[in-house]
Amino acid sequence: MNIELGKNLDTRETETATQAFWDNNKFWENDVRSDKKSFCMMMPPPNVTGRLHMGHALDNVLTDIVCRYKRMCGYDVLWQPGTDHASIATQLLVERDLSKRGINPHSLSKEELLDVAWKWKNDKGGQIIEQLHTLGVTPVWARERFTMDDGLSKAVTKLFVKMYNEGLIYRERRLVNWCPKQQTSVSDLEVETREEHGKFYYFNYPLVGGGYVEIATTRPETLFGDKAIAIHPENEKLKHLIGKKAIIPLTNIEIPIIGDVHADPEKGTGAVKITPAHDFDDYEVGLRHNLEPLCILTTDAKLNNAETIPEKYRGMDRYVARKAIIEDIEAAGLLTKVEDKIIPTPYSQRAQVPVEPYLTYQWFVDAKKLAEPAIKAVEEGKIKFMPEHRYNLFMAWMREIRPWTISRQLWWGHRIPAWYDIDGNIYVAETESDAIKQSGGKTLTRDNDVLDTWFSSSLWPFSTLGWPDETPELKKYYSTDLLYTAADIIFFWVARMVMMGIYVMGDVPFKTVNFHGLVRDSKGQKMSKTKGNGTDPMDAIDKFGVDALRYWIATAPIGTDLRYSEDEIKRGSKLLTKLWNVSKYVLMNLSDFDVNTSKKVPVKDRPIEDRWVLSELNKAIAETRKNMDKYDNFNSRSAIDTFFWDVLCDQYVEFIKDRFWSPEKYGAESKLSAQWTLYEVLRNVIGLYAPFIPFITELLWQKIYKDTEGGETLHLTQYPDVKPECDTDVSGMTRVLDVLKQIRGLRTERKVGNGAKLETLTLPADIDVSFHGLIKSAARANNIISGKDIDFTLVVGENK
């Protein structure tokens, strides 16, 4: 063979070329008609909101490693890609972008806004897909889907109607979390609680007939919505007040004092004001006591025009009103005490403003009913959780699941397929004409709301495969085999996919779910936009190349967080260089070797060091496959590394150097044996590493092995497998390695370089003479004599 590799590997240049080669050849397409065993994974669809971040890189590289491996193991692999419309997140960014350009989003019609958003989607969505290509990942790009494309929208509508007809979706007036900034309801999951420094206000409500009752509240601005004061029925100090009437300060409105266990005697004053429309607990109290909730806030959290509200406060922002009301209560001589208090405050995760409980009509999914069979399936072990302890988290949430608010007062998303007649009757149908037919020909208006973005993504595992049509893809690939995703969407996405999958398809959406950790910065801080400590994967790629980045990602142990640091990525670069250099060494020694004409040396006839490296290779292959089959990329890669670096580079290559330098001493057969061994071992190393560092391995395979093996890409060849003929008795090598280590130790002790030739080497008598040749060459000694301890003398003239 006469193949030259350049002195240095130009990572980015070859990666770009290889990526184009892969893209042009569509190597990774599934074949639904193939009778190969199928393996299917879903790409967690990235939001069309911007650039790819490290979390995406993690999901996708880990998924790619498994998919490439499975493909090389002979599976018909379908990795389904696509993007998510990300209703609320996208709308927020689109509106922000419009504002930045001086356009008030509220001045545009819904049609105009949708137009802008679709342009945004095409632009940003395209960008993120392009970046995924750069990572060298291998989904079936031709099957790319978008949660709002026609097919998926059809699935959403169809399912909504089905669930409505089966009573699993309903519309109801309830207290929900309301985001005053985006003026929409949000689900419980989209609310995050933050502990804030606030005040606990104590003040008196005058009693009808004289006297006062003192209450404590963190939210005095809601007092105009008060419907009662509650006192615990067993509160010895205060229970005598139950049944009397109190007057809301700053007004002359009378409210009853009621007995309710909600009023904890230990908290505050023991008496609490009950504002059913503005507090979840109070709402429950209100239901128990028939208190009609009174809403005193506008949709953007200003005091509204409710009759109970004195003129001067109307239109005030909730926090301005709080201040004004407290000042006026103080002026009225009713304020008794103000305490500092840490207050858990619910925030809208997306808009980053405090949410309000708000009483509105919304659409809900009866999650409790959906959860029952899902819990059962998971209890039966139909889904394997990695790491296992995520099972508990998942189950705890599923068992306490609450109704899922699915309607959003937004314009970007799947519009709810419900129509109303003039009397407010609801008609849910797949099309407007169906709805009209249902109504008996009335004039209808369509519901303005859209669906929670997670509604459509929870259908992803089957909607992308063609549901509601009965496609062959659905039949072959559902349920999917494995899902890699971030743990922070276990409830948002994973749990809901499980519920929907079982409800619609009657089976779990995936057999294994592997939750990886977060990417942190080098100091262990969570990467976030607000902190500005994030690293753009594309920057890392520009600096070190895709393979180096992927090599680092493959170090992610199951379920633990990963720290990003350039030093870690450099390890990958070093490995690539090593692989490049050892390939150069192999080729250098194969110049007079030809795989087609050179005489084959059977393994059993090869020198022990050749048989040893092949036997170690077998072990590495077995270990790698064992771990890959468990989706344990970390230990797979470690097994390959250990073999490649420690066994092949550091030991075996050193063993055989003398056989190439002085072939006359060892005979032609010996050199040929080393050549065969190098040729085979390098091929296996390239194969083993292929899923992890696909670019450099493809390049080396193209240059060295393609012509003789045929085929178009390394990544469609068979993954290396254990070869029984390579398991030979090499037990003597343990002692040899030990002796060589001692000799190297002695060299260091005597400050003799490893290259310096030894004149005589004294070996302990227990070393079998058959190993003398190997030790002689590995230790670079001219003569060997037997003695008690290891010792050597230098060739005269060899410097230290």
Add this chain to the structure above:
RNA sequence: GGAUGUGUAGCUCAGUUGGUUAGAGCGUUUCGUUCACAUCGAAGAGGUCAACGGUUCGAGUCCGUUCACAUCCA
């Protein structure tokens, strides 16, 4: 407040069902450029495995308590 996880070398982390002398990479010290490779090689230093108690012939591993950190849920 509840639940879960983590705590092993200076740093980042492995350590499979309890079993010889607890491993790797980075960093560090010393030595070495020989013809694949200084993005390298060799040798070394460095650990009471968070603490305490228990089970056991034997515990980094199992059990209990405590401490610290992280995440999720209230």
